[in-house]
Amino acid sequence: NFVYFLRGLSFIAERIKEKFDCEDVLIIPGDSDRDETVKKQLGREAAAYLRSCLKSGDVIAVTGGTTMAQVPKGMPHLTGYEDVMVVPARGGLGERVELQANTIAAELAGRLGAQYRLLYVPDNLGPEAMESIVNEPGIREVISLIRRADIVVHGIGGAEEMARRRGLSEDVIRQILKNGAVAEAFGFYFDREGRIVYTTTSVGLSVKDLKNIRKVIAIAGGSGKAPAIRAFLKYHRPTVLITDEGAARKLLEIE
C-alpha cells in the first residue's frame, strides 16, 4: 500500500544519502522520463525547499532547463521577500528563451515578490569580446551579485543532449564525448568520475564556486539521467538532491 511505498522511497533516499554523502535527498514518486507531471512535482518540491531555507537579504542564483522552468511555476505568489534578489547563475548558454536562466530568474522573482537582475551576455564570444563585456559596469554589478549567491538552484543534464540543445558544433560534441563526458551542469561537462572535461565560455558562477555557497539545491529526475546525476554528484555534493523515483532507483543500481 501507499504507506509502504513511501517508506520504500525514504529507504532509497537514505541509501543515496550514504552513497553520495548528501545532506538531504528528496524523492518524488514516478519517473519524469515517462510522465511530465513528475517534473512539475519536482519543481514544486524544489520551490518548497527553497522557501524553507530562504532568509531575508539572500541572493538566489538559478540555472535554466526544462526542470528548472518548473520551479517558479511550483512557487505560490508570496510577499515578504522584497529584499531577496534573484539572478541567473550564468550568462547565455544557448537555451531557448523559455528555458533560459534569465527567464526563470525573472519568473521566480515575480512569484516571491523579490528583486531580480538579468545577465545579457551572448553565447560563444571570443576572449577579447568577453573581456570587454564583463568589464561593463552593469554586467560587473550582476556578476558580483552572482558571486555572492547564498542559494543556488540548478539542473543537471546528460552531456550529449545538452551539447546538442545548446547548439555546439558536431566537432566539439564528438570531442566532448571522446573525453568521456556523461553529465553537464552550468555549462561544464563531466566524465563518469566527476572530472571536468569541457567548459563552455560564459560568465557568472563557476562550478568551482559551489563549495562556498550556503545551500545548493540540485534538481534532476528521469531514469535516463541517472548516469549524469551520479557523475555530477561525484564532482559536487549538493545540500539537497531533489529527484524522482526513476532516477533514484537507477542511482542505486549503477556502480
Ligand code: BG6
Ligand atoms: C540547467 C543546467 O539548469 O538544466 C544545465 O544549467 C542542465 O546544466 C540542464 O544540464 C538540464 O536541463 P533539463 O531540461 O534536463 O532540466
